[in-house]
Amino acid sequence: xxxxxxxxxxxxxxxxxxxxxxxxxxxxxxxxxxxxxxxxxxxxxxxxxxxxxxxxxxxxxxxxxxxxxxxxxxxxxxxxxxxxxxxxxxxxxxxxxxxxxxxxxxxxxxxxxxxxxxxxxxxxxxxxxxxxxxxxxxxxxxxxxxxxxxxxxxxxxxxxxxxxxxxxxxxxxxxxxxxxxxxxxxxxxxxxxxxxxxxxxxxxxxxxxxxxxxxxxxxxxxxxxxxxxxxxxxxxxxxxxxxxxxxxxxxxxxxxxxxxxxxxxxxxxxxxxxxxxxxxxxxxxxxxxxxxxxxxxxxxxxxxxxxxxxxxxxx
Amino acid sequence: xxxxxxxxxxxxxxxxxxxxxxxxxxxxxxxxxxxxxxxxxxxxxxxxxxxxxxxxxxxxxxxxxxxxxxxxxxxxxxxxxxxxxxxxxxxxxxxxxxxxxxxxxxxxxxxxxxxxxxxxxxxxxxxxxxxxxxxxxxxxxxxxxxxxxxxxxxxxxxxxxxxxxxxxxxxxxxxxxxxxxxxxxxxxxxxxxxxxxxxxxxxxxxxxxxxxxxxxxxxxxxxxxxxxxxxxxxxxxxxxxxxxxxxxxxxxxxxxxxxxxxxxxxxxxxxxxxxxxxxxxxxxxxxxxxxxxxxxxxxxxxxxxxxxxxxxxxxxxxxxxxxxxxxxxxxx
Numbered sequence: 001x002x003x004x005x006x007x008x009x010x011x012x013x014x015x016x017x018x019x020x021x022x023x024x025x026x027x028x029x030x031x032x033x034x035x036x037x038x039x040x041x042x043x044x045x046x047x048x049x050x051x052x053x054x055x056x057x058x059x060x061x062x063x064x065x066x067x068x069x070x071x072x073x074x075x076x077x078x079x080x081x082x083x084x085x086x087x088x089x090x091x092x093x094x095x096x097x098x099x100x101x102x103x104x105x106x107x108x109x110x111x112x113x114x115x116x117x118x119x120x121x122x123x124x125x126x127x128x129x130x131x132x133x134x135x136x137x138x139x140x141x142x143x144x145x146x147x148x149x150x151x152x153x154x155x156x157x158x159x160x161x162x163x164x165x166x167x168x169x170x171x172x173x174x175x176x177x178x179x180x181x182x183x184x185x186x187x188x189x190x191x192x193x194x195x196x197x198x199x200x201x202x203x204x205x206x207x208x209x210x211x212x213x214x215x216x217x218x219x220x221x222x223x224x225x226x227x228x229x230x231x232x233x234x235x236x237x238x239x240x241x242x243x244x245x246x247x248x249x250x251x252x253x254x255x256x257x258x259x260x261x262x263x264x265x266x267x268x269x270x271x272x273x274x275x276x277x278x279x280x281x282x283x284x285x286x287x288x289x290x291x292x293x294x295x296x297x298x299x300x301x302x303x304x305x306x307x308x309x310x311x312x313x314x315x
Numbered sequence: 316x317x318x319x320x321x322x323x324x325x326x327x328x329x330x331x332x333x334x335x336x337x338x339x340x341x342x343x344x345x346x347x348x349x350x351x352x353x354x355x356x357x358x359x360x361x362x363x364x365x366x367x368x369x370x371x372x373x374x375x376x377x378x379x380x381x382x383x384x385x386x387x388x389x390x391x392x393x394x395x396x397x398x399x400x401x402x403x404x405x406x407x408x409x410x411x412x413x414x415x416x417x418x419x420x421x422x423x424x425x426x427x428x429x430x431x432x433x434x435x436x437x438x439x440x441x442x443x444x445x446x447x448x449x450x451x452x453x454x455x456x457x458x459x460x461x462x463x464x465x466x467x468x469x470x471x472x473x474x475x476x477x478x479x480x481x482x483x484x485x486x487x488x489x490x491x492x493x494x495x496x497x498x499x500x501x502x503x504x505x506x507x508x509x510x511x512x513x514x515x516x517x518x519x520x521x522x523x524x525x526x527x528x529x530x531x532x533x534x535x536x537x538x539x540x541x542x543x544x545x546x547x548x549x550x551x552x553x554x555x556x557x558x559x560x561x562x563x564x565x566x567x568x569x570x571x572x573x574x575x576x577x578x579x580x581x582x583x584x585x586x587x588x589x590x591x592x593x594x595x596x597x598x599x600x601x602x603x604x605x606x607x608x609x610x611x612x613x614x615x616x617x618x619x620x621x622x623x624x625x626x627x628x629x630x631x632x633x634x635x636x637x638x639x640x641x642x643x644x645x646x647x
Binding site: 114126128132137244286 | 430440
């Protein structure tokens with residue numbers, strides 16, 4: 001029997017086109033490409049988190065702590081800069097910290113063998129809690145020379161953060177889809193027991209996956225520091241929701257073993273266009289939250305439906 | 316039908332929680348002898364009811380291997396709707412208000428249950444989505460306006476201020492009575508009814524439960540509906556406890572505290588074990604920690620970190636005790 005084959009990227013690509021059309025019809029200011037490009041810098045941080053999250057979800061896990069890792073790295077890095085550390089060493093420590101935070105999640109999940117949603121729910125509170133204890137109600141100032149990366153443009157009005165995001169996306173895409181490590185991530189997500197018996201070092205791969213998520217959180221944190229100029233413990237609330245939504249809208253299966261970096265990138269542009277569109281149309285932030293939450297559930301529902309249809313055809 | 320190991324684990328973990336409770340209480344008492352005075356006991360007793368009521372539902376969900384992170388938003392939505400009803404219809408009976416809150420919560424919980432049991436969306440994803448969707452609805456329904464304290468009827472705030480029993484300066488409030496009723500009903504259901512046993516069976520082994528003819532879909536749906544219902548009731552209790560309902564803060568982040576109380580109370584995140592007395596102990600422990608922090612002069616900034624650490628400690632305890640019991644049973 002012929003199998004219904006839909007590549008994971010098709011759905012977000014179609015929706016993205018529809019969102020563009022709807023946005024253009026809603027407001028004549030929407031299709032201003034300079035404005036769109038400038039606005040895209042707001043979503044690069046979410047985008048980096050979503051790239052790491054793609055690895056996590058393809059491996060059959062979830063990482064709810066990404067926003068908290070971001071905010072903790074942002075606070076620590078800014079605090080270091082404030083107390084006189086140089087920009088490169090502060091950033092280096094921030095990146096190291098991000099990898100460690102992610103690896104802690106990974107060890108708790110792979111070695112202590114705890115479910116990822118509870119572990120990362122707990123570390124979501126712990127990491128933001130540490131940031132809160134560190135800074136309290138104060139904000140830490142970022143060194144002036146490091147501020148404003150989001151205002152830099154390459155020729156053609158392409159903002160620098162967008163370029164960084166695309167480069168990271170290509171690198172991670174190659175790792176996930178063209179390397180042995182990437183195959184292992186898919187194998188673990190498809191059938192963890194089988195992958196273990198075929199000799200895949202499942203625990204190490206899982207720790208690597210969560211460390212990747214931590215690394216992406218650190219990159220997001222540095223961009224956030226540069227964009228805002230200050231760090232506070234309550235920045236970046238709810239970023240995990242956007243990141244998870246982007247990955248699942250991008251065609252990844254929440255049960256693992258299916259997903260692609262290209263799908264995530266397209267879905268991310270979709271969410272960005274929706275949010276920018278809603279912003280142009282003066283939709284309040286709380287309403288936007290409801291729309292994204294609903295979108296998440298719809299994304300999973302439609303994913304389930306597609307896989308059910310295709311398995312019925314096979315039968 | 317719980318395995319022997321699960322039962323031993325449950326009993327051991329309850330003792331562990333009790334020990335932790337005594338340690339925290341005596342540490343706070345040693346630091347400041349006023350810790351166990353009437354004022355602090357009252358604030359512990361007032362802190363527990365909301366947590367225990369929602370904890371009952373969350374425990375049922377976690378026993379079935381699920382999770383519901385939308386309870387805080389459900390509380391907020393039920394609380395704001397009932398608050399608006401009280402504002403617009405000042406004569407509304409408070410018990411009718413509580414019933415409406417319960418019903419709204421049940422509908423929201425049934426939506427979660429439908430997504431999880433029927434559409435097979437994983438619990439964490441479904442409830443993470445509704446966490447945002449319900450909070451968005453809170454703003455849409457309230458148009459962003461808070462229900463102020465002068466809109467909340469005195470009969471409702473009296474649930475917090477007064478109670479049937481008073482020993483010394485310590486009041487057992489009507490709020491606590493609600494919590495005791497909720498706990499009693501949950502304990503009865505878990506221990507005395509077929510549904511209760513089905514809930515444990517589903518958590519112990521969902522496939523085996525299905526093969527044995529247990530209506531897994533129906534029971535799972537029911538569990539999320541109950542969880543939503545108690546969260547809805549808690550929304551009304553919130554209005555009584557705090558005297559106002561703010562769309563941004565009512566119930567926000569409450570899911571974390573509830574999950575912490577439930578798992579530190581010995582409910583295993585792998586499903587199949589968890590008891591009402593354990594969760595009550597978990598609530599008492601968190602309540603005591605919360606008041607102890609204030610007494611020890613550790614300010615609110617530490618709260619989030621503490622709740623997160625409590626969950627992590629509970630997970631490690633479970634994992635350690637389980638491995639130990641496994642070794643014991645291998646040895647014999």
